[in-house]
Amino acid sequence: MTVNTSRRGFLKSAAAAAAVLYIGARPNGALAAGAAPAQLNPFVRIDTSGTVTAIIKHFETGQGPATGLSTLIAEELGAALEQVQYEFAPSDPQLFNNLAFGPFQGTGGSTAMANSFMQYRQAGAAAREMLIAAAAQSWDTDPSALVIENGIIKGAGRTAPMGEFVAAAAQMEAPAEPRLKEPGEFRLIGNTAVRRKDSLIKTNGSAKFAMDVHLPNQMVVVIARSPRMGGSAAGIDDSSAKSVKGFIRAAILPNKAGVAVYAENTWAAFQAREALSVDWDFSAAETRSSDQIREELLAAVNSAPQYNVNGADQAATAALIDSADTVLDRTFYFPLLAHAPMEPLTCTIEATEDGGVLLHDGCQMPTVPHMAVAEILQLPQEKIRVNTMLAGGSFGRRATPTSDYQAEAAMAFALTDRSRPVKLVWSREDDITGGYYRPAVAHRVRVGLDAEGSITGWDHRIAAQSILKGTFFESVLVHDGVDATSVEGVADSDYRIPGMFVGLTDTAKATTVLWWRSVGHTHTGYVMETMIDEAARIAGRDPVNYRLAMLEGGSKHQDRLATVLKLAAEKAGWGKATEGRSQGIAVHKSFGSYVAEVVEISGTAEEGVRIEKITCAVDCGIPVNPDVIKAQMEGGIGYGIGHAMRDQITLTGGEVDQFNFPDYEPLRIGDIGAIEVHIVPSAEAPTGVGEPGTPPSAPALANAIAVSGPRITELPMSENGVSFA
Amino acid sequence: MAISLKLNGQTHQVEAEPGTPLLWVIRDELKLTGTKFGCGVASCGACTVHLNGEPVRSCQTYIEDLEGAEITTIEKISESRIGQAVQAAWVELDVVQCGYCQSGQIMSAVGLLSENPKPSAEEIDDYMNGNACRCATYQRIRAAILRASEIMEA
Ligand code: FES
Ligand code: FES
Numbered sequence: 002m003t004v005n006t007s008r009r010g011f012l013k014s015a016a017a018a019a020a021v022l023y024i025g026a027r028p029n030g031a032l033a034a035g036a037a038p039a040q041l042n043p044f045v046r047i048d049t050s051g052t053v054t055a056i057i058k059h060f061e062t063g064q065g066p067a068t069g070l071s072t073l074i075a076e077e078l079g080a081a082l083e084q085v086q087y088e089f090a091p092s093d094p095q096l097f098n099n100l101a102f103g104p105f106q107g108t109g110g111s112t113a114m115a116n117s118f119m120q121y122r123q124a125g126a127a128a129r130e131m132l133i134a135a136a137a138q139s140w141d142t143d144p145s146a147l148v149i150e151n152g153i154i155k156g157a158g159r160t161a162p163m164g165e166f167v168a169a170a171a172q173m174e175a176p177a178e179p180r181l182k183e184p185g186e187f188r189l190i191g192n193t194a195v196r197r198k199d200s201l202i203k204t205n206g207s208a209k210f211a212m213d214v215h216l217p218n219q220m221v222v223v224i225a226r227s228p229r230m231g232g233s234a235a236g237i238d239d240s241s242a243k244s245v246k247g248f249i250r251a252a253i254l255p256n257k258a259g260v261a262v263y264a265e266n267t268w269a270a271f272q273a274r275e276a277l278s279v280d281w282d283f284s285a286a287e288t289r290s291s292d293q294i295r296e297e298l299l300a301a302v303n304s305a306p307q308y309n310v311n312g313a314d315q316a317a318t319a320a321l322i323d324s325a326d327t328v329l330d331r332t333f334y335f336p337l338l339a340h341a342p343m344e345p346l347t348c349t350i351e352a353t354e355d356g357g358v359l360l361h362d363g364c365q366m367p368t369v370p371h372m373a374v375a376e377i378l379q380l381p382q383e384k385i386r387v388n389t390m391l392a393g394g395s396f397g398r399r400a401t402p403t404s405d406y407q408a409e410a411a412m413a414f415a416l417t418d419r420s421r422p423v424k425l426v427w428s429r430e431d432d433i434t435g436g437y438y439r440p441a442v443a444h445r446v447r448v449g450l451d452a453e454g455s456i457t458g459w460d461h462r463i464a465a466q467s468i469l470k471g472t473f474f475e476s477v478l479v480h481d482g483v484d485a486t487s488v489e490g491v492a493d494s495d496y497r498i499p500g501m502f503v504g505l506t507d508t509a510k511a512t513t514v515l516w517w518r519s520v521g522h523t524h525t526g527y528v529m530e531t532m533i534d535e536a537a538r539i540a541g542r543d544p545v546n547y548r549l550a551m552l553e554g555g556s557k558h559q560d561r562l563a564t565v566l567k568l569a570a571e572k573a574g575w576g577k578a579t580e581g582r583s584q585g586i587a588v589h590k591s592f593g594s595y596v597a598e599v600v601e602i603s604g605t606a607e608e609g610v611r612i613e614k615i616t617c618a619v620d621c622g623i624p625v626n627p628d629v630i631k632a633q634m635e636g637g638i639g640y641g642i643g644h645a646m647r648d649q650i651t652l653t654g655g656e657v658d659q660f661n662f663p664d665y666e667p668l669r670i671g672d673i674g675a676i677e678v679h680i681v682p683s684a685e686a687p688t689g690v691g692e693p694g695t696p697p698s699a700p701a702l703a704n705a706i707a708v709s710g711p712r713i714t715e716l717p718m719s720e721n722g723v724s725f726a
Numbered sequence: 727m728a729i730s731l732k733l734n735g736q737t738h739q740v741e742a743e744p745g746t747p748l749l750w751v752i753r754d755e756l757k758l759t760g761t762k763f764g765c766g767v768a769s770c771g772a773c774t775v776h777l778n779g780e781p782v783r784s785c786q787t788y789i790e791d792l793e794g795a796e797i798t799t800i801e802k803i804s805e806s807r808i809g810q811a812v813q814a815a816w817v818e819l820d821v822v823q824c825g826y827c828q829s830g831q832i833m834s835a836v837g838l839l840s841e842n843p844k845p846s847a848e849e850i851d852d853y854m855n856g857n858a859c860r861c862a863t864y865q866r867i868r869a870a871i872l873r874a875s876e877i878m879e880a
Contacts, residue, residue: 215757396860632863
């Protein structure tokens, strides 16, 4: 299988084949076909040899769109999945926009499958109908007598490979509404035997990530950044760096945020950066420590909120709670967190013959670097192209509204004569100290319970550093001052909670804050699910039944949440843990998917907790690739659990205290004994799976610990009274 | 300094300063990019290669110590019987997600199975502890090592 990712290759291979059939959509969304991709957003290409190429418009960082979108094409076309190869789409926001984001090409919010499910199926179905029509014409038979199976057109007593009819089909108009399969006809969608398309290249060392780019004559650039957030470079002394073999030069970036160190190779660049001395101007730099940030957030949730999020009457809620039989009052704090994708950030930029540039990048939102790089290099946008490469993880880090690392590469390139390609490389230290984090957040929740333990009022205040304010997403996603990503998961809770008030206060940012796998749900899911759990315990009721009672109401969301909750409980043997073990449960909806998890632990908070088993149930609509869904749940759970166990970013005087994995310790293989995932069968449109596994994981663990140990209201757990075996 | 490096059965003459980690010679000089850079401080395992048949972290292995040593990288691991079994198990169970850590995981897994062809789940967890996977593919890594052990027996 070949993975062809450059636009040059893309156009060349299109011209070289004798005839090809492209099917895709016009910018207005209408299905279209032709022999060339002009004016059309191609989703699939078929050539006369019968080779089918799915053109993947979402970036691949392991969450599986290359496999998933190929599956949709193969399903509707009538090809075997093995006959479908894939390539990543060239960057063109006008053509490849993500329907969820408007005229904007990007992957995020677990939208890849949701957004492409109909588009790619329709493209495959249109190809099938056109190839069959061409064959029927040539065989002088009724198209309804023909089918395509494994790429072979069959019927009317004849068979022929579909490639034979590509040239004729390419002359036809695309059908406006090709017939899509009924769910009962699916052979690949929902098939547990379907394998990932990228397993082989990722197990033999041949997969090429952006970090693996090596262009002739390239320079490697690393950036010396201010040790304190927001400092600026005032001067440099590179006399010691000059003794590093391979060092080329050092130059202050135009925005003064750092110093670019140019070298012949990566190691020389790192060494030269060590040897360089930079005079930093800290006059505008951050001076706060994370303790102060924490105090500010806690003070904010203990005073009147800046925004009334759900329009409820706060005084009425307070009255309900004050007259309750029992009041449960908890304050939570969540620290800054780094994303730490396994592949450190990198981007290579080279001049092209037409006077533009080509970026080689594991790019998550190509539209943003387009704009940023064009501005820095003073080039028209159409001169910027992005070769989207494999990305070694992201978890949100590669999707910055400022294209921070691509902009750094462009600035470093702009300081040269542009004759040599520039490869920007981040080290792990750059990544951990780099200043892009999940915001620190505080919650304070007061819950009133009546004599039966049922909830009578819920006062919920959140204080957070806004992710969206000050970015170009603000105009679309911030309403009446409320950053939706700060309150999602609370404000839209599907629990029947009488007298609920939700308030929000924004606090000043000490670092850049950014979405982190499952965004606001990372903390809102934790707070909702540990509070409900504690309320159930106070009421002396079973936490599963207590939740189920709060999900009675008949809405589709409530029913789907109840279904996963019951399934997870049943599969985990809820309430039947063996001697010495405790179970905790949590359920949460995010990105349109519903996930419940049961965590079973042994040991105690004082002597060491061991996570024995996690049982997960997920409803994400039609499960396109069940094994990919399971893998995403396993990964999302691990990501949530690992950070909740022991990770945080702290600052002292505006400087990050952690430096690398030894003090930002990743989840390790022995941390979770087993994970089992169960998928709810569904005929609903598919929804996201990259993020929804994360939110219930940490609260389910906290709830298990609380069975015979403390209620953990600050993370990470290891710093707040829990030791792990 | 000039050094002759025996890597994947071939001898290469390389020029590198003393103190240069083997990782960067492999990636930048020999342009074999299957071996990955993840942390540079021996705490993630992405850079794992075999030195005389044993897994080592190439980011903390220095070029001046390698005269006469035999180095194997992910690109050639499939030439060993164990390497083949491990890769086959990895593909069968679709272990990978982003894939960035997986060369290192596989090199460590081959090291484990060379030492201990029938490891228990606990022995796997102990041995593989230094190989981080930010995508948390650990359940499948464990299962794939057990599967590779079965393939080797067959
Ligand atoms: S790069 Fe060598 S152990 Fe992480
Ligand atoms: S597969 Fe992504 S880090 Fe392991």
